[in-house]
Amino acid sequence: MSSMPRTASRTTSLSGSACSLVVCRGCCCGNARKHPGTDHEGQLEVLRAAAAEHGFRIRTTDCLGPCDQANVIVVGPSSAGRRAGGRPTWVGFATDDDSTEEVVRWVAAGGPGVAEPPVTLELQFIDPPKDARVRSRR
Template sequence: MVVCRGCCCGDARKNPGTDHAGQLDRLRSAAAEHGFRVRTSDCLGPCDQANVVVVQPSPAGRRAGGRPVWVGFATDDDSTEEVVAWAVAGGPGVAPPPVTLELQFVGPRPPRA
């Protein structure tokens, strides 16, 4: 998983009231517990859809044809928990995303698992 922390994502001026540090802590905690990785990146580009999180497929997901999925507008606890739940379930290529999270996809929609 890649969490944007560039010019707009993670910026309290862009999304006041969002616990940006808490979001990153939650994602890292889940990663440590469930065996996936979380990295941060400088600006990923779709600044108007901050915060952006890229959910990457697990090795099994890649073998099944899963591709990275960009999730925009991930600024609340519900979004964070849905990203965590999907990653824990196997992510792209293995598990279908939560339906409400699909509404936040940035770019082309991935094929259904």
């Protein structure tokens, strides 16, 4: 995650109307044995720093379900984005710096319903499982 600043900040909720991220950190996502070349903690640090800087919310969860598409991040729309038709967008295979940075840029620009996602990030959009449940671990 070299091109974005890192911080140990845990401040992750700034506004009830902002976009939100749910970052899977269950059995497969965030697992160094499954993805040994990925800095999972570094990814969370980058996302938390961006949340503090840009005013969006972030939380982690135990498992979102599509383990074969790990790491999974769900991008929730802001209130304005939801009013404009934006819906939660599931991003799979978020295991590298580029995809993490693209998620941050998209959310900082307004996210679902407000800003167009980068084309390369769109290639990582996945369908949520039918029985998706989110259990937060803050």
